[in-house]
Every structure is written in structure tokens, then in C-alpha cells.
Amino acid sequence: MESQGDPRNDPIVIWLNGGPGCSSLMGLLEELGPFRPNPDGRTLFENVFSWNKVWNLGIFCIFWGISGKFFAANLMFLETPRGVGFSYQNMTENADTEWDDTKTAEETADAIEDFFNIYKNLRSHKNELYLTGESYAGIYIPMTTNVLIDRIQHKGLQLNFAGVAIGNGAFSIIQEIRANADFMYFHGFYGRDEWDQLQRCCPQIEPSDDLLPSVICAYEKYVSVNGSGLVNPLNSSDTQFRKCSDLVVNLSEWSVWNNVYNVYALYEECYERSIKSQSQQQRKRIRERMVPTAREQQLFEKLKKSPRRLQSAYRHVMRSSEYVFSTDQLGGFPCYMDAASEKYLAQAHVRSALHIPDYVQNWVACSPLVEAGYTQLYNDSLPVLQKIVDSGYKFRILIYNGDADAGCNIFEAEYTFDELAKRNDMQRGQRSPWYYRMEKNYASELAGYQQRFVHNKGQLVIDVLTVKGAGHLVPTYRPGPALQMITNFLRNAANYSQFQPFNLTRHELLPQFQPPYVNSTTPEPEPETTTPEEESTTTTPEPEPTTSIPEPEPSTTTPEPESTSITPEVITSIITIEPESTTTTPEPEPTTPEPESTTTTESGSESTPEESPATGPESTGTPTATTTKSSARMSLKYNSVTMAVVQLLGAVAVWTMLGMGSA
Template identity: 35%
Template sequence: MQVAIFCYFLFLFLGGDAAPAADEVTYLPGLQKQPSFRQFSGYLSVADGKHLHYWFVESQNDPSSDPVVLWLNGGPGCSSLDGLLTEHGPFLIQDDGVTLQYNPYSWNKIANMLYLESPVGVGFSYSDDQKYVTNDTEVSMNNFLALKEFFRLFPEFSKNQLFLTGESYGGIYIPTLAERVMEDASLNLQGVAVGNGMSSYEMNDNSLVYFAYYHGLLGSRLWADLQTFCCSAGKCNFYNNQDQNCSARLSDVQDIVYSSGLNMYNLYAPCIGGVHQRYSIERGELVIRDLGNSFINHPWTRLWNQKLRGLSSLHLSVRLDPPCTNSTPSSLYLNNRYVRAALHISPKALDWVICSSEVNLNYGRLYMDVSKQYLKLLSALKYRVLVYNGDVDMACNFMGDEWFVESLHQQVSQTQSQVCRPLCADLCVPTSVCRPLCLRWRFRGVRGSTMMKTVGRLAASSKSSTTSPSSL
């Protein structure tokens, strides 16, 4: 018994200050040369038998002192490995679905990057009971517990600065997670950053109609009808207007934006795969191309969601494909048995897909606006907050996020005790917020960029400097 107790405490001693050796990725298929930095992949177990898959890549600069940056993709229900393999990870998947190329603008050039597949049911994350109905509150708690578990497994990073980042529906995930993290003194939270995020459903809906009109997508007759039926006293309500004529015209707007062949993530780029309907039956599989985040308060949207749930219950196979995207290379790579083995993927995990239809269709959207969470962060006067947008993305457009930032009524102050710098570089949009702002709070627009590409262009804009997340 004494030997057993000794071995137990020896195990705690040896394993208490180092990363879990079993999770280290020692060989990653698809690379001509294995990386010089360490990386880990495994599971963070949270409440009630839920297991969130993570992929952690150490900084190429100085892992011991560089910040830890959490990244969450949106959806809801889409995998953060899409961010790793196609946006700002150290490796970019090639069209053959086999080869990886190093990314010269990877965020792990200056930070330790933690990619978390959340919620449970997304990507390689799974639940023992295989039940994947969830909501914003449960997800924020599970993400918080996952962070706690991560730092338990990697205690050597617990003193590093922590930043929470994400895009799209990450605009909900990140502030609601930050609200929990800022209450835990053991987590060294320094700030948050959200790109093309869903900050307010109301402002996103209202701004989308203006965005579409002023980009020449809506005809003069439709615009006149929208002004007649949706507006009064100089103010338009495209969000929850109960006028049936208004709702009908907004249905036309949604068809133009989402179902006419336009690329909702990059207005000026072709739509990969051509024009598709919002759903189709392909070889007995129901394919859905709508993440369900726009005009959610209108009757036809509720009927549409009911129809989708009904159709999904009739099909054994349902696939959720964001429009105008090609996830085939990533799917081929991540479902390769050698890759799964290298990443220590559980046999209980499903095949990897970019977005989970089950999670998305059954997701409980509880936060229509996250101003409360942002104001709580800002009132603490110690966290850096960055909201950044590409200007050609329609899913979560720059105008809605700029309105959201302005609605928080944060005074711009420049005192000698605060370090401020101009935001306007070559890539910045010269808007009213493109001026010297204090580092605590800023909105940044990136010209000619999108939800998926803004992160890379931000990295490229600082490639010749030693910019760190703490200076964003």
C-alpha cells in the first residue's frame, strides 16, 4: 500500500508541471518536414461525460512567455479546425486533401494557439450519451470548464496571458465565455477579439438590408417597398417588424443575399459550387446550406426552421454545408485514419464535418445581444477588446458590428498614462473609428476582406513587426 501511495504522489509530482505526453503529436501526415514547435491533440473532459477535442500548437517564438490564445469558429455548430486548416493555423490544407503547407502568417508565430471544437457534437468532440441538444448558456459553461481542464493539463502555461478569440457565432461564444473567465482569478485573462462576429441580431439584420441596397443588390422597387412597409418616422425595423408586407419583402432580400448565387462570405468572389438552394436532396442525403442566423423573428423563418427539422427527421443522413465553401479537402484530411491516429481521435467520435447539422438545428439561441457582456468587460478597465471586420462579408457585416460598438457609448480618451496609436494602416478602412484609439477598446475594418480571410490579412499587416496579441 505504501508503494502504491508513493507511486501515486510521484505521478502527481512528475505530471503536475508538464504537458500530457500522451497527447503530443509527434508526427503529422501531409507535411514534407515536421514542425520545430510542439503540438498536442486530445480531449478536455467537462461535465456529464462530454469530451471537447482540442488541438494546441505552441508558439514558434517563445512558448514559455507568449500568450495563450483560444480560437472558436462559429455556426453555431462549426468546427474550429476549419480556422486552423484554412485561416490562421500553422498548416494550410491543400486542394488534394492530403498535403499541408506551412502558413507564413500563422498566429502561432507569436502565440500559443488553442483550437477548441465546441459545442460537443462538433468535429471530433463527443458526448458519452450521444445527445447534442445544447444552448448558449450550457456552451459557455462547457467552454469555461474546458479552459480549466486545459490549464490543469498544461500548468506550465497557467501564468501566460490569456486571450479569447473567435469569429461569426463566436461573437456570442466569446463574450459569454469571457463573462465567466473574468470571475476566475486563476485564469490570466487579458482580452478578447472577435472577427465578423454576431454581436446583435437586431443590428445585424437591420444593417444587412442597408448593406445589400448600397452594394447594388436590391432593385429600386424592392427598396421603395421596404421603405414603405418597414420604416416609419425615419427609422426602419427589419428585425422584428410584424407588418406582413414588410416580412414578405424581407423574404425577397434573404433570397437575393443567400439563394441567388452570391457569396455571402465574400460578395466579390464567385460562389464555390455555383447556385444552390437553401436545401436539397442529394443521393438520399439532406443537404442544408443555411446556418439560421438571419431574420429569425419573422414568421417565414420560423416555418422554414420547422420544415428543416421535419425534413431532417425523415433522413438518416443530414449534412450542413455553409454556402459557397468547399470543406472537402479538410474532410478528406481529417478523416484519414492515419491523421485521426496522429491526433489521438477517440473511436467514439463521428466522422469530421465542417459543421454539425444536429448541433445547429437543435441549438438554443438565448442571447440576442451581448452588450451586457461587453460592458462588463469594459467596466473592469483592465481588458483589451477588439472587434474587427472584413468589409465584403454579408453573414456578419461590418456595419452591424460598427453600430454595435457605437451603441456601447464608450468614450474615447487619450491620456498620458495610456498608450494609443493610429489604427489606419494600408489595410484599414478610413471610417469614423479609424483614428487614434486607446488600446482598451477598438473597432477595426479591413478593406476587401471577409470573415474567413480577415484574420490572415491582419497577420500580414504586422508581419514585419513583433506585434503580439497584447498590442492588438
């Protein structure tokens, strides 16, 4: 995805989803990409918080004296390891069906190097490269970083590799075991009795070990971790040891991963999701969310069969999204996004546009095959991170965590990088709040906390942030703060509270980018979508309306289209499907029908009295001149509306003449 600013000079941000075995197209469609799917799984709407967003230029640049370098970013979503998403391998050349951290890092570095060999124009010093990702990318990215740095320093690779950003990273199962029990207790997920029992099991840190605060319990002594990252209690002849082993596994692992809530977003509300406990085998997989119930889906399918009622279908589903299966501030998007993304990417025209061969598997969020065949080599990323420090390579690292994620919680990241800083005697900054501001006239709100670690006189800079209220997918749950955060990181700003003036106005997709529908006809646009420029391109003049309203400015009395007030803002840009630009016969204005003439209807469709007067009848096929009962009803309905408006205007006029209209 090219930058919306200056693609030739803006930085390149490569995104990796985790798993291991999950597709980076999740990040594209559900987190930081320029488009997101609608509940129907067939259309898209604009994500105004996309990470390739450009600044609002002008007075800000003049006032701050900022050069035009970091106004946006080019985005690349890389499928890794091989076999996830739409990626595939030629089995005659490489029949390997096993994966591990080392193979993934080498293959990812190969793919990045090949990309820049093909697009040499992006290899300049102006295009800084950043690796970004989340979850198990906490292992992918440090491993790949070491491979790239080694090739740059010793093998002549020319790459302007500037830094990495990792969100809610799975950095260390060891730190996870130490942190989870505390995190869950202080979020109210188990009681004081269990907590007191656990404290009696706390292994004391040796006084000589100054790498960790003494309040952190080394619970890892009670458990074993296998190559799939699964935690199991250790056996022992000591009864108390066995009790502690079982308690640690129960409170640090099973209570987290085997529950009915969404481990990745503790406060997410998807009321109509099936109540199924997660197994440990699903612990690293982003859990699928359900779309609306079968009843809601059936009604949606029924409504959208008629192009006239397509907008009603969207409104119905989105009202359900807000008030039926979720009450979050995102219109229920997290509840339907996985299923909608999978359905969108299964469409034939989408696969064709992406050049996906027919023999390639259907897209799924996370590959069971890759997950089952993946061996985790590092239960703790500290040795990998230490190699980055030891390289002496000039580098910047951003670590950010949504504080409502129990899967990869804030303490896991904090403990990991606090220990790395102590081992290397890094300069520690004061932990302080950072603030988000959406618009220049808005007040700033607390967005989280930040702390900076500096090594070797600024050769290595590590920023550790929390994001207030965000779950595992920070760009999904807190899109505004996430955009401000990543922009300040790319700009190397001194503070993440620095306001970034983005234009957050949502735009409609152009007609050529809207996917075709099963029916061969295309709905007429809503009145508000017709611009003067579009009207000027038509070759047939607008029919002269016959109206009984003696109002000199009829446009001022036309009711606002229903979609502007009823449709949630999250989908206002996509509920109307634009016609082809070659249309030469415009539809008469819906508020000015000719009662004496016949009403044109779509072939084979029936206009219903439930349609809004503001929307009016829409023609999507070849019109007929047959007067039907439904057209008579429509004429009668519009005549009734006309008379009501006339009566209202008359009442206002009388009120004014009597001098009763003044306040």
C-alpha cells in the same frame, strides 16, 4: 500549436469557430494555423501567415527598443460546443443532447480551466490569455468571457485573461436586420424601386432616443426571431404593415441567405461550384466549396498513381485552381479548402496522430446534429457585452470585420459597439485608415479603417476595425493584414498600421511530416530539393557522369526545374515529396545520363515521353537493369537535349568571337 518564438512566455490565443456547431479545426487548416491542405486532401503546405509566427528579430528591436515579449503566440483550437469536429461526450455520464448559449459558455470555461490545471506552467503572468474566434463566436466569446471573469473575481481562478478578438461576429440579429438591407443595396444586389419602397417602411427613431443615429431604421418591429435565429414576418390586420413585414424579411434576410453567390465572400470566384441556393437553415453554416470537377479529379487521380508523375498531377490541379475554377489571388484555395480539410482529417494516420478513437465520428466542418439541437438565447449580445463593462475588469477587445462579408457585415458590428459606447459614455476616437506593409521595402497599402473606444480611463479598450477586401474568414482572404492586425493587438500597439517584420519565406515540410501514399514507393526529389548537407549524408559516392558537354561548369547550364516556374507559389513547398533520410544510393543527375548503359526504371512503371527533361527519370522502388523501349526513348531524348545544348553553346561562342555579342 506552440509559438514559433518563446512558447514559455508568449501569449496563448484560443480560437473558436462559430456556427453554432462548426469545428475550430476549420480555423486551424483554412485560416490561421501553420499548415493548409493541398487540393489532394492528403498533403499540406506551410501557411507563412500563421498566427504563431515569430518576428524577424534584429535591427527592429534595437531601433524601436522593443523587449522580447510579444513576438509570437501559442495557438489552441478548442472544439465547442461538445459534439463538433472530433469532440464527443460519454453518454453514460452526460446524456444531454441539447445545446444553448449558457451551456456552451460554462462548458467552454470548464475546458479552459481544466487545460490550465494540467499545464500549470502556462498559468504565469507572462502568458497572457486571449479568446479569439469568428461568426457565432460573437456570442460564444462574450458569454464565456463573463463566466471566466466571474470565476477570476469571485471564485479564485488564477488566469491572466487579457482580452478577446472577434472577427465578423454574429453579435445581434436585431442589428443585422437593421443593417442588411442597406448593405445589400449599396453593393448593388437589388434596385432603386425596392429601396424606395423600403424607405417608406422605415420606423422613425423617437427623438428622445439618442442611442442610435436617426438614419438607422428599426426594421425589427416588423419581424420575429425564433430560437434557431430564423427571421419571419409578423402578421397584422394592417395591409401596409404586412407589406412592410414581407419587404423587410425579403431584403434583409432572404435576399442575403437565398442566393447563388457566397454570402460570406461577395467577390469570391468558384466557377465550377454547383449552383444551389442556400436555405435559411444553412444561414449560419460555412458553405461547402467544391473541389475541381469530376473530370479534373479523375485526371488528377490517374496522374498521381505513378510516383514519377505526381508533380505533374499537382501542377495540373493547381493550374486548374488558378485558371479554371477561380481567378482569385489565392490560387483557388477557398474553392477547395473545405473538401480538402475533410479528406485530410479522414485519413487513418492523421486520426491516429491526433489520438482520435475509432468510435468517434468522422470530421465534418459543421455538425448538423449540433446545429439542429442548438437554441440561441441571445438575439442581441448587448446585454452580455454590458456585463463585461459593468465588471470593471481590466480588458481589451478587438472587433474586426472583412468588408466583403454579407453574412455578418461591417454595419452589424459598428452599430452594436457604437451603441455600447454611447450607453456607457465611452471616449470615442476618430475613425481613421490603417495600412498594411508586407516587407520593409514595400509601400504601405490601405488595409481598412479603425476606431477606438476607451472606458473608465483605459480600464476597458475596444478597437473596431474593418479589413478591406476580406470576406467572413479574414485570415483566409487577407492573411497578411490579418497577421499584422493580431500582432499589433497582442502587443497593445497604439496603431494597427505599425509594420511587423515577419519572415514570409515558405519552407518545405520535413520528410517525416509528409503523409504516406497508397503506393509503397516514394518519389525521388526534384533536383532543387537536394542540399549539400543531404548529399554529404549518403554513403555511396555519386557515380561519375559520362557527358559530351565540354562545359567546365555544367550546373550553370542545367535547366531550372519546371516546378520553380510553373507551380503557383502557394504550393511550391509541397509539390515534391522528400525520400526517407536513410536512402544511401542517390540517383544520377538527370542531365548527365550514360547513353551506353541501361536506364534504370521503377519496377512496374513506365516512363513517358511527356516527362520534363529538367525532372528526369525517378526511381522509387528497387531498380532493374533491363533495357526497355521506354528507357531507350529516354536516352534518345537526353542525347537530343545534350546535342541541342552543345549547338547552342557553339553558336554563342561564334557570336562572341565575331564581336557581335556586345550590346
